[in-house]
Amino acid sequence: MLRITVDMNLCESHGQCVFAAPDVFAFDDDDYLVYEAEPSPDRLDEVRTAAAMCPVRAVAIEGVSP
Amino acid sequence: MKRIVVAGASLAGLRAAQTLRAEGFGGALVLVGDEPYMPYDRPPLLKSALMEGTSYAAQAKAQATATDLPVPGDLDATWLLGTRAVGLDAYGKTVRLADGRELPYDGLVIATGAAARVPAALTPLPAGVHTLRTRDEAAALRAALVPGRRAVVVGGGFLGSEIAASAGVCGLDVTLVVPEERALLRQVGYSASQFIAGLHHSAGIRVVGGRRAEVLDGGARLTAVGLDDGTELAADIAVLALGAVPNVGWLAGSGIALDGGVRCDERLRVLSTDGTPLPGIVAAGDVTDSLGHWSNAVEQAAVAARTLVHGDAAQPLAAVPSFWSDLHGVTLRAVGRPDIADEERTAEYNLAGRHLEVTYHRAGRLVGAATIGRNSRLAAHRRLLAESAFARA
Ligand SMILES: Cc1cc2nc3c(=O)[nH]c(=O)nc-3n(C[C@H](O)[C@H](O)[C@H](O)COP(=O)(O)OP(=O)(O)OC[C@H]3O[C@@H](n4cnc5c(N)ncnc54)[C@H](O)[C@@H]3O)c2cc1C
Ligand code: SF4
Numbered sequence: 001m002l003r004i005t006v007d008m009n010l011c012e013s014h015g016q017c018v019f020a021a022p023d024v025f026a027f028d029d030d031d032y033l034v035y036e037a038e039p040s041p042d043r044l045d046e047v048r049t050a051a052a053m054c055p056v057r058a059v060a061i062e063g064v065s066p
Numbered sequence: 067m068k069r070i071v072v073a074g075a076s077l078a079g080l081r082a083a084q085t086l087r088a089e090g091f092g093g094a095l096v097l098v099g100d101e102p103y104m105p106y107d108r109p110p111l112l113k114s115a116l117m118e119g120t121s122y123a124a125q126a127k128a129q130a131t132a133t134d135l136p137v138p139g140d141l142d143a144t145w146l147l148g149t150r151a152v153g154l155d156a157y158g159k160t161v162r163l164a165d166g167r168e169l170p171y172d173g174l175v176i177a178t179g180a181a182a183r184v185p186a187a188l189t190p191l192p193a194g195v196h197t198l199r200t201r202d203e204a205a206a207l208r209a210a211l212v213p214g215r216r217a218v219v220v221g222g223g224f225l226g227s228e229i230a231a232s233a234g235v236c237g238l239d240v241t242l243v244v245p246e247e248r249a250l251l252r253q254v255g256y257s258a259s260q261f262i263a264g265l266h267h268s269a270g271i272r273v274v275g276g277r278r279a280e281v282l283d284g285g286a287r288l289t290a291v292g293l294d295d296g297t298e299l300a301a302d303i304a305v306l307a308l309g310a311v312p313n314v315g316w317l318a319g320s321g322i323a324l325d326g327g328v329r330c331d332e333r334l335r336v337l338s339t340d341g342t343p344l345p346g347i348v349a350a351g352d353v354t355d356s357l358g359h360w361s362n363a364v365e366q367a368a369v370a371a372r373t374l375v376h377g378d379a380a381q382p383l384a385a386v387p388s389f390w391s392d393l394h395g396v397t398l399r400a401v402g403r404p405d406i407a408d409e410e411r412t413a414e415y416n417l418a419g420r421h422l423e424v425t426y427h428r429a430g431r432l433v434g435a436a437t438i439g440r441n442s443r444l445a446a447h448r449r450l451l452a453e454s455a456f457a458r459a
Contacts, residue, residue, distance in 0.1 A: 014390060015441050016361060018445045018448075019401075022445070026442070026445070027442035028442070029442070031439065033441075052364060052368070053365075055107075055390075
């Protein structure tokens with residue numbers, strides 16, 4: 001199972017995760033980051049890219065280092 | 067491939083090394099870096115330089131840890147830090163180090179980044195004149211940002227505006243000198259530069275447009291910055307933010323095409339002066355002749371590493387460029403290439419509410435977007451750019 005968390009204390013809404021994995025991360029109407037905590041495992045590559053691209057390293061993938 | 071050498075141990079070098087391991091490279095991995103530090107992140111340098119309250123030593127320590135880039139425990143690499151690469155034999159496949167050692171390689175990642183540009187006409191720099199690229203330079207600048215001092219910041223790009231804003235926050239009397247009518251005009255066009263000008267104005271920063279710094283007066287210690295129209299701006303400190311020059315000196319005579327940085331193909335293979343890829347050499351980050359942005363360095367590093375491991379089977383670089391800039395408590399974010407537009411459309415311009423949305427077009431086609439406080443809009447534009455046949459350059 002693929003499980004992700006975003007540390008919202010770190011997140012600065014850079015949106016790099018949204019760019020990298022648009023089916024997993026999005027901004028809501030109030031411009032807050034929302035995401036699917038347990039996306040389909042097919043998304044692993046995209047989610048890895050999202051974690052690598054986050055400038056403040058807020059995206060953590062369970063069991064996978066960024 | 068038995069041994070891969072990574073020259074430059076910062077963002078691009080580290081990320082290339084991580085991708086090499088993730089892609090299954092099991093050989094020896096050597097990172098060579100001329101700074102005495104493990105990889106650290108540059109965008110937070112200025113922000114963390116502004117922490118108030120605690121003692122200088124405590125700040126320096128906090129800054130060091132806040133900006134360190136995490137290195138995976140299982141990277142299994144040899145770090146040659148405080149060691150400069152001084153030469154490359156691209157056909158004999160060896161890197162020469164400053165201490166005379168020769169490092170043979172099967173694969174080489176060139177990731178030596180860039181340094182602050184200092185025009186020869188302004189040298190030697192008097193005391194009180196700063197640049198900002200490294201951790202050491204950030205520490206020196208931090209110590210100089212003393213409330214009440216008069217600071218002249220020179221440079222029309224993002225770094226100049228960010229430094230001016232930060233110096234203002236620190237309580238200095240700040241003048242920003244920019245070559246165009248307004249800061250960031252060339253980078254993000256009319257509307258966004260107007261918006262930033264409004265922010266500078268409300269923060270009390272004086273902007274002198276259409277001028278260049280020509281002399282740094284004072285001999286041993288700076289007293290004034292002289293502009294090209296003869297104006298003298300009295301100053302206690304000056305910061306030169308005049309762009310970055312790729313660190314390619316060590317590649318002179320290697321046969322690599324070096325115009326405005328290391329020239330590469332779309333898989334980041336390094337090209338020789340005759341336009342053909344050199345064997346086993348890739349490059350990534352600010353040392354290449356591309357855009358000097360954080361995300362660009364990260365994306366290129368991943369592609370470059372995959373190219374070394376998989377050759378032509380690696381996916382070429384396809385991402386839409388993106389960058390951001392933090393100043394005056396807002397973040398300007400941009401995607402695509404606002405700088406190549408021939409037309410811009412302003413969807414929202416609300417200085418008081420800190421909201422901005424501009425799209426950039428070239429020959430009627432969307433080429434970029436910039437926003438402040440409108441993240442979902444930026445993501446939507448980014449998606450359109452990615453779907454269109456958007457070419458990077
Ligand atoms: C203050 C500051 C703020 C920034 N803010 C932003 C921002 O808000 N948004 C954004 O998108 N980008 C920003 N950037 C740009 C971003 O930091 C760079 O794009 C990024 O650092 C590029 O990484 P790099 O690894 O290619 O190069 P660098 O970070 O320059 O690293 C290159 C390393 O190689 C070393 N080196 C050089 N020559 C040699 C040699 N001959 N031998 C061995 N080692 C060598 C250098 O000392 C350095 O450690 C900022 C940069 C600075 C300086
Ligand atoms: S990339 Fe990082 S900072 Fe940006 S929105 Fe995603 S989690 Fe937040």
